[in-house]
Amino acid sequence: MGKATWMAGNYGIMVHFLSHIAPRSGSKKMTVDQMADQFDVKKFVCSVKQMGGKWIIFPFGQNTGHYWSYNAVIEKYHPGSCSKRDLVLELAVEAKQQGLRFIGYFPTEVDGNTPAIRDAFGWDLSADKKVFMERWTQVIRYYAEKFGTLLDGWWFDGCFNAAEKTYLRTNDWDNRRFDEESWFAAARAGNPDRITAMNKGSNRVEYVFEQEEYLPGESAGPDQKLIEKHLGGRTDHLYPWDYASREKQWHTLIWLDCFWMHCGEPGEIEPPRFSDETLFDYAKTCLDKKGGITWNVGIYEDSSLAEKTVAQIVRLKEMLEK
Numbered sequence: 001m002g003k004a005t006w007m008a009g010n011y012g013i014m015v016h017f018l019s020h021i022a023p024r025s026g027s028k029k030m031t032v033d034q035m036a037d038q039f040d041v042k043k044f045v046c047s048v049k050q051m052g053g054k055w056i057i058f059p060f061g062q063n064t065g066h067y068w069s070y071n072a073v074i075e076k077y078h079p080g081s082c083s084k085r086d087l088v089l090e091l092a093v094e095a096k097q098q099g100l101r102f103i104g105y106f107p108t109e110v111d112g113n114t115p116a117i118r119d120a121f122g123w124d125l126s127a128d129k130k131v132f133m134e135r136w137t138q139v140i141r142y143y144a145e146k147f148g149t150l151l152d153g154w155w156f157d158g159c160f161n162a163a164e165k166t167y168l169r170t171n172d173w174d175n176r177r178f179d180e181e182s183w184f185a186a187a188r189a190g191n192p193d194r195i196t197a198m199n200k201g202s203n204r205v206e207y208v209f210e211q212e213e214y215l216p217g218e219s220a221g222p223d224q225k226l227i228e229k230h231l232g233g234r235t236d237h238l239y240p241w242d243y244a245s246r247e248k249q250w251h252t253l254i255w256l257d258c259f260w261m262h263c264g265e266p267g268e269i270e271p272p273r274f275s276d277e278t279l280f281d282y283a284k285t286c287l288d289k290k291g292g293i294t295w296n297v298g299i300y301e302d303s304s305l306a307e308k309t310v311a312q313i314v315r316l317k318e319m320l321e322k
Contacts, residue, residue, distance in 0.1 A: 052317030
């Protein structure tokens with residue numbers, strides 16, 4: 001398991017805190033800077049510890065054209081994209097002070113991003129994405145060097161064969177666009193012990209490159225209806241592999257309430273998808289086999305978390321401690 005051993009038998013918490021997520025009630029009114037300014041960093045990290053999480057996965061940004069941490073490369077190509085408050089840096093510092101690991105979420109493509117970001121980084125210049133990848137690798141290196149040992153890992157999204165994804169705007173690109181050595185050199189800059197996972201899509205129990213230290217593991221979890229609908233009833237990908245035959249760290253990322261993020265109409269976040277019995281049995285089986293799990297929890301515009309989901313994970317923690 002190497003550098004990712006700290007994941008074995010533990011779980012962490014992820015949130016999709018992005019500029020377009022909705023409030024609990026009323027109408028969406030906050031600007032990006034207002035959302036960043038009102039984020040209660042200490043309370044959030046304390047909540048993760050209360051739930052028994054050993055790490056946090058938090059987005060630098062995704063497809064909205066906005067980023068929660070200053071990056072000189074982003075600002076060079078598209079000024080005004082980064083929030084004035086360096087929210088991700090403050091979260092990473094607080095996580096370390098409270099004894100947690102910190103993993104950054106970041107997309108490796110901008111196909112679903114704003115036209116301005118696509119143009120600024122040269123996404124549409126060629127199918128090989130050469131110009132884009134040169135610029136985007138610089139973005140990764142800037143964050144990696146800036147955060148140093150505060151950043152324990154990356155969870156990179158969008159490592160797709162685009163021809164398989166009907167929802168994408170363009171479908172002529174795949175992972176051949178990566179210059180593997182320069183990408184990983186950038187991702188590890190400032191912290192050689194940093195771990196990396198590159199996500200090819202949901203329920204894909206595989207790596208893009210052998211250099212990855214842990215499995216991205218995006219999954220719907222033990223949802224029997226989705227297993228029957230999309231996987232023909234197969235569940236082998238849902239559980240850790242035998243480390244005698246595969247040394248890399250097994251990990252899965254599962255959404256527990258809203259479908260990854262609370263967007264669209266304001267209102268209460270959906271209640272937990274799984275019963276305590278289903279969730280607890282699944283979690284214990286995976287953790288006992290030295291798997292790692294990240295639970296994605298719904299978060300509101302004001303940075304408060306879905307209370308019912310938090311309560312369920314607290315109960316999970318208490319069950320595991322017995």
